[in-house]
Amino acid sequence: MIEVNDLTKVFKKPIRGNGLSGMVKTLFSRKYDEIRAVDGISFTVPDGEIVGYIGANGAGKSTTIKMMCGILTPTSGTVFIDGVEPYRKRRQVAQRIGVVFGQKTQLWWDIPLVESFKVLKEIYQISDADYRERMDFLGEVLDITRFLSQPVRTLSLGERMRADLAASMLHNPRILFLDEPTIGMDVLVKEKIRLAIRALNKTYGTTVVLTTHDMTDIENLCSRIILLEKGSILYDGPQKSLKTRFGNIKTLTLTVPAEIHAETAPMLSPEVAVSEADGRLVLRFDADKVALEQAIQYAFRDLHAMDMKIAEISIGDVVKTILEQQEAEHAEKV
Amino acid sequence: MLKKYKPFLRAGAIDTMAYRFNILIWAAITVCEVACMVFLWLAVYRSSEGGIDAEIHGFTYREMIAYVVLTTIFNFVTYNNDTLWNINTDIKKGTVGNYLIKPISYRGKFAATSLGNLLTMTLMFGVPLYAAALVTLGVLGFLPGLSFPAFFANLGLFLLSGLCASLLNDTISYIFGILCFYTSSGWGLNSLKVTLISFLSGTLLPIAFFPKGLREVVSRMPFAGMSQNPVLILMMKYDLKESLRCVALSVAWIVVLELFAKLLFSHAVRKVTVHGG
Numbered sequence: 121m122i123e124v125n126d127l128t129k130v131f132k133k134p135i136r137g138n139g140l141s142g143m144v145k146t147l148f149s150r151k152y153d154e155i156r157a158v159d160g161i162s163f164t165v166p167d168g169e170i171v172g173y174i175g176a177n178g179a180g181k182s183t184t185i186k187m188m189c190g191i192l193t194p195t196s197g198t199v200f201i202d203g204v205e206p207y208r209k210r211r212q213v214a215q216r217i218g219v220v221f222g223q224k225t226q227l228w229w230d231i232p233l234v235e236s237f238k239v240l241k242e243i244y245q246i247s248d249a250d251y252r253e254r255m256d257f258l259g260e261v262l263d264i265t266r267f268l269s270q271p272v273r274t275l276s277l278g279e280r281m282r283a284d285l286a287a288s289m290l291h292n293p294r295i296l297f298l299d300e301p302t303i304g305m306d307v308l309v310k311e312k313i314r315l316a317i318r319a320l321n322k323t324y325g326t327t328v329v330l331t332t333h334d335m336t337d338i339e340n341l342c343s344r345i346i347l348l349e350k351g352s353i354l355y356d357g358p359q360k361s362l363k364t365r366f367g368n369i370k371t372l373t374l375t376v377p378a379e380i381h382a383e384t385a386p387m388l389s390p391e392v393a394v395s396e397a398d399g400r401l402v403l404r405f406d407a408d409k410v411a412l413e414q415a416i417q418y419a420f421r422d423l424h425a426m427d428m429k430i431a432e433i434s435i436g437d438v439v440k441t442i443l444e445q446q447e448a449e450h451a452e453k454v
Numbered sequence: 455m456l457k458k459y460k461p462f463l464r465a466g467a468i469d470t471m472a473y474r475f476n477i478l479i480w481a482a483i484t485v486c487e488v489a490c491m492v493f494l495w496l497a498v499y500r501s502s503e504g505g506i507d508a509e510i511h512g513f514t515y516r517e518m519i520a521y522v523v524l525t526t527i528f529n530f531v532t533y534n535n536d537t538l539w540n541i542n543t544d545i546k547k548g549t550v551g552n553y554l555i556k557p558i559s560y561r562g563k564f565a566a567t568s569l570g571n572l573l574t575m576t577l578m579f580g581v582p583l584y585a586a587a588l589v590t591l592g593v594l595g596f597l598p599g600l601s602f603p604a605f606f607a608n609l610g611l612f613l614l615s616g617l618c619a620s621l622l623n624d625t626i627s628y629i630f631g632i633l634c635f636y637t638s639s640g641w642g643l644n645s646l647k648v649t650l651i652s653f654l655s656g657t658l659l660p661i662a663f664f665p666k667g668l669r670e671v672v673s674r675m676p677f678a679g680m681s682q683n684p685v686l687i688l689m690m691k692y693d694l695k696e697s698l699r700c701v702a703l704s705v706a707w708i709v710v711l712e713l714f715a716k717l718l719f720s721h722a723v724r725k726v727t728v729h730g731g
Contacts, residue, residue: 189554189555226552242460243557244556
């Protein structure tokens, strides 16, 4: 179980002047800019849950993860991992968690992959039986058996990421922190990684905290979403409720005759927004307010649609809308 | 608990082999350096009041030459770890986080690596170099202090003091490395460390040659145990009591410095900022 209470991290950044004179001044003056990377957030993650921790670049996701796994010490507030504060009892917590930073490998660059695993086996004091069982499981779900004997530096990015994931799961952690595990991966590798995370969660009941910019990851894996922006939580709840935050939004994309345009088309009701994109007409409406059937009839009868695609709003669209609203509000204040 | 550190011990032992070429270059440079030192000391003794056979601060010129040769071998075998640089790299590249999320102590990892290093160096280079140097110097009569069979018992004390020296060096290196958390750069700290150690450990000049006040202070500091004392123990310039006192002093310093390192690390780790990603 992860408990985060009023967690805050402030980074101090020295203010540097421009040019040579500025540099000299920086040597003597110590003025700092304070950056509140994480600003008073609280949440609890129960055992066995997969949480999507999302937000724009620089929202404070990685900083939170680093505090949860004991790399960074909070400026204020607390984190408890199964009742223990990671930045105080680093080693005790380290035994219970696994961490992957998608942008950095934790494997030893020059030695064969399997040797890295053997080192980890000793560091985490994994018994021979457990080690064999886990290697079988991970070899299968992550498909890493083929390149076990290769030095890590010769692996492709996809292979390396799978190896890193395997390394983080080797000691059967209770909690897994995955910071952008699918960054730069092709669709097949992404799919493999998702399957592995799900298999691990199902087989061992591992809690997973996942940050990603790929909304497909989120839709496939996470029942719960925490949305972070500028260090504060904007949304924390089930994926489903986030999806219907702006209503049960549906879009109909229509192929229509050339003479029909958005501005001149007959209206059905003010609830249905009509726009044009790529020579097609897009109807956007809340299906709880305007019946889908009615909208379809309108599309064929009044707009003479020849083809039609019905789509639900995606998590990505919702998040985008929320972040845009935030940015607009912020711009107004300034 | 200590089993966790076995892979680092092994890595330290194996890594040393990877630098064989460096070691050859080092050997070439060192032979020249030792020759310079020998001629320098000969000149010093010749121009002294008592002439070449004078005894200066307890050293005859023969003993001084033996001291220079043995100190060079000792430093080579004992000090080849890169703890400071490795910490510096960990901080610069942000890889320090990789160790902070593992259930091992950062200090323990470096101590194990460094011991692995010492083990390989002692077996691979230490044994043949010491043997060759001791036989040659002994036959030439440059080691008047040696007596048998006491020498073999003394060898145990020497090995122990060598182990202490290596640990002291690694701890000091680690402390300077941790200071990189504050300075974000290892260059200055490394030069400071190297200068401090080569001067205060008696490598440049035996501590007996220092002015009285300074000598009193330096001989109580940890540095003498890092080079001068082990070599003088090997040369049997110290009696048993003095040898034991030196080893005890080193052990005490190791404890003090390790405790300090622990405090420093727990303060420094709060300063960690791993940016990006």
